[in-house]
Amino acid sequence: MLKKSVVLLLIFAMVVSTFLIGCTPKEPAAVEPGPGNEVTEEPGAVYPGAERGNVLTVGGTSPQGIFNPLTSSTTYDRYIYELIFDPLLQVEPSGALTTDGALAKEYKVSDDGLVYTFHLREGIKWHDGTEVTADDVVFSYNTILAPDYKGKLYIAGIQSIVGAKDVKDGKAEVAEGIKALDKYTVEVIVEKAMSVTLRQIANFYPVPKHYYEKANAEEMAALDRDPLGNGAFKLKKYEVEQYVELEPNKDYWQGAPKLDGIIWKVVANENELAEFEVGSVDAVNFENAKENYEVIEGYKHSELINNWNNGYAYAAFNFTNPIFQDKLVRQALVYGLDRHGFVQSFFGDLGGQVAHTPISPVSWAYPDLSQLNEYKYNPEKAGELLDQAGWTMGNDGFRYKDGKKLAFKWTSYNEAEWSTKVSALAAENWKQIGVDCEIVLMDFNSLSELTSDPGNKGKWDITNAAWGLTADPDMYSTFSKTTLPPGNNKGYFQNDKIEELMVKGQTEFDEAKRKDIYLELAKEFNEELPYIFVYVRMNPWLVNKRVKNFNPTEFTQWSTNSHLIEIVQ
Numbered sequence: 001m002l003k004k005s006v007v008l009l010l011i012f013a014m015v016v017s018t019f020l021i022g023c024t025p026k027e028p029a030a031v032e033p034g035p036g037n038e039v040t041e042e043p044g045a046v047y048p049g050a051e052r053g054n055v056l057t058v059g060g061t062s063p064q065g066i067f068n069p070l071t072s073s074t075t076y077d078r079y080i081y082e083l084i085f086d087p088l089l090q091v092e093p094s095g096a097l098t099t100d101g102a103l104a105k106e107y108k109v110s111d112d113g114l115v116y117t118f119h120l121r122e123g124i125k126w127h128d129g130t131e132v133t134a135d136d137v138v139f140s141y142n143t144i145l146a147p148d149y150k151g152k153l154y155i156a157g158i159q160s161i162v163g164a165k166d167v168k169d170g171k172a173e174v175a176e177g178i179k180a181l182d183k184y185t186v187e188v189i190v191e192k193a194m195s196v197t198l199r200q201i202a203n204f205y206p207v208p209k210h211y212y213e214k215a216n217a218e219e220m221a222a223l224d225r226d227p228l229g230n231g232a233f234k235l236k237k238y239e240v241e242q243y244v245e246l247e248p249n250k251d252y253w254q255g256a257p258k259l260d261g262i263i264w265k266v267v268a269n270e271n272e273l274a275e276f277e278v279g280s281v282d283a284v285n286f287e288n289a290k291e292n293y294e295v296i297e298g299y300k301h302s303e304l305i306n307n308w309n310n311g312y313a314y315a316a317f318n319f320t321n322p323i324f325q326d327k328l329v330r331q332a333l334v335y336g337l338d339r340h341g342f343v344q345s346f347f348g349d350l351g352g353q354v355a356h357t358p359i360s361p362v363s364w365a366y367p368d369l370s371q372l373n374e375y376k377y378n379p380e381k382a383g384e385l386l387d388q389a390g391w392t393m394g395n396d397g398f399r400y401k402d403g404k405k406l407a408f409k410w411t412s413y414n415e416a417e418w419s420t421k422v423s424a425l426a427a428e429n430w431k432q433i434g435v436d437c438e439i440v441l442m443d444f445n446s447l448s449e450l451t452s453d454p455g456n457k458g459k460w461d462i463t464n465a466a467w468g469l470t471a472d473p474d475m476y477s478t479f480s481k482t483t484l485p486p487g488n489n490k491g492y493f494q495n496d497k498i499e500e501l502m503v504k505g506q507t508e509f510d511e512a513k514r515k516d517i518y519l520e521l522a523k524e525f526n527e528e529l530p531y532i533f534v535y536v537r538m539n540p541w542l543v544n545k546r547v548k549n550f551n552p553t554e555f556t557q558w559s560t561n562s563h564l565i566e567i568v569q
Helices: 075-084 134-145 164-168 197-202 217-221 269-278 290-296 327-335 339-347 379-388 417-431 444-452 496-507 511-528
Strands: 055-060 104-109 115-120 178-182 185-189 233-239 243-248 261-266 302-308 311-317 352-354 399-401 407-413 436-442 462-468 531-544
Touching: 055 075, 055 269, 075 233, 075 243, 075 261, 104 197, 115 134, 115 197, 134 164, 134 178, 134 185, 233 261, 269 290, 269 531, 290 531, 311 417, 327 379, 327 511, 339 352, 339 417, 339 531, 407 417, 407 444, 417 436, 417 462, 417 531, 436 444, 444 462, 496 511
Parallel strands: 055 261, 407 436, 407 462
Antiparallel strands: 104 115, 115 185, 178 185, 233 243, 243 261, 302 531, 311 462, 311 531, 352 531
């Protein structure tokens, strides 16, 4: 999934307008140059930051420092590894898959949808000069299948590879369905045809076998901060909690980058716009609170790129806590939290709207909202549901059931304003209906580690973050019983009907029929509430006018095609 709030997760995820009327996204209220738009250089103008020369500096949240694309999980790490590695298939700004800018020069899918053949470009080199071959791709797939794999890519398309389960269960070293047919050709055979398979097995970033082939996952993890890639940039230096410095790969197969370097500078959320104003960073993905739009109105050296974000923010229930296994309690907590008031107060008319499902407004599968329950703030209704669930009000103003107080902790992160505000609002709102919610704050990377480690499943109750999504609406990797931690199903949610519908959506190829399935799924998620769906939002990037070809879109990151980014001053 996911800006500060986005853990893309990876998701990555993970992609145009402002608000919705009914089920249709409206046009954005504050859209300036978008992808491909030309930046207008004012004659004679000297922009702040010009003294830093031909180096791009981007400001934002600290990466976790996992720069291996097979095991990385946050958006900020993804920015870095996308500069260092190229994917098997690339994603276009429209969300479609393409061989442009990809390791594969062509690919073929058999008529029955079971055999995928990828032909690699010849002559692409890893940063140490070793050629990229089919063996690297085969090794990367088998790494994901290994029993001790700790990443989040073991999802439906990968799971369906012939022999994948044998490797995952430790019964085989490599999967029968993955073969290097020759030095530049990879064949992947899957057990069942699915509409999501190509995207899930091809839009990934292979790693070099000769460098990462280690005895176990722990030894491979030791190389997280010393990645060997094949992309436009190489990692030069990483100072934890300070910056990541990258240098150009002058032998890059698509041509040497136009920049002399890129620096990802760690900048506190509250300082982003100030640092941009004085020119110490060239670009920031600032939090789109309404007051921030007022602040940037006076900036003369900036261009605003403001697309819809292909993702959503949420608060996840931990279903290992018996309190949250009761749907009535979950529904009561959503009725009891003033999400509409929060979103209007935080975003105003420029930044976002309340979310109701795990499907993004930019998706072709975005549902007709009139068919969903909006859960408008209604503390009386919340109280009725808690009564119905057996949680009755005590003399101290809190609810009890079988002698146990209705109390739990919301573990949040403190880098993003929305994160601290929504959790604080929840504690305040829920106290009015007899719920004792304690807020626990930590930094984002610590929170990510807490919720991703299955050994910590009893150490949190509710947590919040956001997902970045892909162009396909499939949400199996986030909610399937097969993707529990360290996979993306952090809340241990399991629901047979939703599981069945998600599989049905994956195995249907007709888009109109798939849309019907995802509408049904949206209704189920809206009823079952594995999450408190908080908001969908715009994704504002502020870019210095001295920078060209910095083009984040709904479906691609700014780091895609980074070799084309240039400094004009």
